[in-house]
Amino acid sequence: MLDIETIRSEFPALGQNVNGKPLVYLDNAATTQMPVGVLEAVRNYKERFNGNPHRGSHYLSVKATMLLEEARTKVAKFINSPSTKEVVFTKNATEALNLVAYSYGLSSIQSGDEIVICISEHHSNLVPWQRVAGLKGATLRYLYLTEEYEIDLERAKQIINEKTAVLAIAVMSNALGTIYPIEKIVDYAHNQGAVVVIDGAQSVPHLKTDVQKLNADFFVFSGHKLFAPMGIGVLYGKESFLKDMPPFLMGGEMVEYVTEQETSFNELPHKFEAGTPNVEGAVGLGAAIDYLSEIGWEKITEHEKSLTKYALEKLSEVQYLKIIGSKNLEKRGPVISFTLEGCHPHDISTIVDMDGIALRAGHHCAQPLMNYLQLPSTSRVSFSLYNTKEEIDILVESLSKVRGWLGYES
Amino acid sequence: MSLSSLYTELILEHSRNCENKRNLECATCTKRGYNPSCGDDITIELMMEEGKVIDAAFSGDGCAISQASTSMMIDLIKGRTSEEVQKLVQIFLGMIKKEIEKEEDLDLLEEAIAFQNISNMPARVKCAVLAWHTLIQAIEELNPQS
Numbered sequence: 001m002l003d004i005e006t007i008r009s010e011f012p013a014l015g016q017n018v019n020g021k022p023l024v025y026l027d028n029a030a031t032t033q034m035p036v037g038v039l040e041a042v043r044n045y046k047e048r049f050n051g052n053p054h055r056g057s058h059y060l061s062v063k064a065t066m067l068l069e070e071a072r073t074k075v076a077k078f079i080n081s082p083s084t085k086e087v088v089f090t091k092n093a094t095e096a097l098n099l100v101a102y103s104y105g106l107s108s109i110q111s112g113d114e115i116v117i118c119i120s121e122h123h124s125n126l127v128p129w130q131r132v133a134g135l136k137g138a139t140l141r142y143l144y145l146t147e148e149y150e151i152d153l154e155r156a157k158q159i160i161n162e163k164t165a166v167l168a169i170a171v172m173s174n175a176l177g178t179i180y181p182i183e184k185i186v187d188y189a190h191n192q193g194a195v196v197v198i199d200g201a202q203s204v205p206h207l208k209t210d211v212q213k214l215n216a217d218f219f220v221f222s223g224h225k226l227f228a229p230m231g232i233g234v235l236y237g238k239e240s241f242l243k244d245m246p247p248f249l250m251g252g253e254m255v256e257y258v259t260e261q262e263t264s265f266n267e268l269p270h271k272f273e274a275g276t277p278n279v280e281g282a283v284g285l286g287a288a289i290d291y292l293s294e295i296g297w298e299k300i301t302e303h304e305k306s307l308t309k310y311a312l313e314k315l316s317e318v319q320y321l322k323i324i325g326s327k328n329l330e331k332r333g334p335v336i337s338f339t340l341e342g343c344h345p346h347d348i349s350t351i352v353d354m355d356g357i358a359l360r361a362g363h364h365c366a367q368p369l370m371n372y373l374q375l376p377s378t379s380r381v382s383f384s385l386y387n388t389k390e391e392i393d394i395l396v397e398s399l400s401k402v403r404g405w406l407g408y409e410s
Numbered sequence: 411m412s413l414s415s416l417y418t419e420l421i422l423e424h425s426r427n428c429e430n431k432r433n434l435e436c437a438t439c440t441k442r443g444y445n446p447s448c449g450d451d452i453t454i455e456l457m458m459e460e461g462k463v464i465d466a467a468f469s470g471d472g473c474a475i476s477q478a479s480t481s482m483m484i485d486l487i488k489g490r491t492s493e494e495v496q497k498l499v500q501i502f503l504g505m506i507k508k509e510i511e512k513e514e515d516l517d518l519l520e521e522a523i524a525f526q527n528i529s530n531m532p533a534r535v536k537c538a539v540l541a542w543h544t545l546i547q548a549i550e551e552l553n554p555q556s
Binding site for chain 2: 346347349351361363370407
């Protein structure tokens with residue numbers, strides 16, 4: 001069991017009042033709060049070791065280099081990457097996906113090829129592929145969902161075929177909370193000769209990640225959804241791909257020799273890290289990984305599952321509320337989307353905000369999914385290891401008043 | 411800003427019981443407005459004759475604030491000339507930014523004055539101004555010279 005009180009005391013942001021009520025932070029799928037360990041690591045770096053890494057031989061530059069590379073080693077271990085050469089720091093998951101689309105996609109995808117993604121992809125794993133398909137004359141195809149909000153595997157077997165050049169898919173949907181049977185789908189794709197790009201932005205904070213077991217060719221995630229600061233993300237790529245891919249951004253650090261007309265590029269992973277990197281972000285990410293490792297996945301998963309189970313039960317009791325997503329606990333993570341009849345999610349969000357509750361309203365950067373489900377938008381709550389059942393009770397109580405505020409009699 | 415001063419009876423009435431939410435069969439101008447951050451999506455239809463708004467209506471989905479604001483705007487602009495409409499939109503947008511000082515200017519907005527304090531709720535400003543921005547685009551397309 002998690003010691004929730006101790007955990008909550010380690011997150012300063014959770015202790016504040018919002019609109020006169022204790023903050024109930026249920027927007028963790030958007031960004032998580034940071035524990036003191038992360039805040040202190042970032043501050044310590046900035047106060048004592050701030051230097052430009054890989055560029056100087058003075059003390060601070062050397063320290064910054066060491067800390068940046070130490071963070072890379074922690075990330076590699078955290079996702080079970082075989083080597084640190086395969087771990088590229090980016091700004092966030094979006095930039096990592098763009099890197100793969102622009103560098104790998106534009107140089108490898110040919111006219112007539114197909115790119116396959118799931119209808120529930122976040123725009124970050126959709127728009128770059130739309131662009132690549134448009135530029136290269138390839139076709140963007142979709143995996144669709146069953147009525148249980150799961151991928152229709154029978155249809156998927158037809159859509160993923162010998163024409164599929166790239167399969168790009170999230171492990172867990174940010175809009176529905178569904179966890180897809182990713183290893184099966186990766187297998188289909190590999191058997192058809194496709195390259196597999198996995199978006200782990202939502203899954204990494206909740207499930208143990210093993211890029212080798214997943215057999216991901218590329219895997220991306222963001223630090224700020226994993227208790228680290230914003231502005232740091234990760235691209236894992238198999239060396240066999242990364243080594244032949246052209247650089248994404250050009251500039252300092254990513255070069256070897258530069259002459260007036262030509263440049264040779266630095267070795268991996270630095271070939272993909274142009275410009276001064278976000279060392280404090282990487283240090284924060286390293287500290288966040290330490291924090292999670294100390295608690296252990298078993299306890300985190302157990303706690304988040306029990307919160308999800310409780311929330312699904314309690315939300316189902318709210319009149320006029322409809323859950324948009326699987327009710328099967330084994331096939332979903334702690335992200336729950338819902339609608340409340342007659343109430344627009346934006347109004348719901350404003351009303352519960354008055355009770356200190358942070359939830360997300362909108363299309364969750366997944367407009368094609370919303371069109372597919374014929375919903376303009378939904379409300380979404382998403383839990384993290386620091387949330388409690390009491391907070392879910394506060395949510396349910398507040399939600400049951402929403403229709404009243406909007407002029408309904410019940 | 412409290413919830414009761416946001417979700418007033420007037421605003422709720424306009425947002426839910428909307429006679430302005432319909433299709434205009436003989437619209438001379440149609441403009442869609444979309445708020446990508448929250449998904450409010452409205453289409454404004456105008457029937458213009460000799461530079462005057464003879465009829466106006468809207469369709470689409472959105473939160474109570476966006477729907478009410480659109481409906482009040484439509485009530486306000488019927489029978490007005492393009493120039494009058496443009497002036498009213500400027501007053502409304504100015505009111506939201508707290509740039510209008512004269513009471514008599516605000517009075518011109520009639521019921522739409524209900525959104526005077528929406529700037530105290532920054533997350534909802536976009537909902538309130540969507541229809542007005544869409545309308546000004548429609549008018550500008552009709553009168554490219556002005």
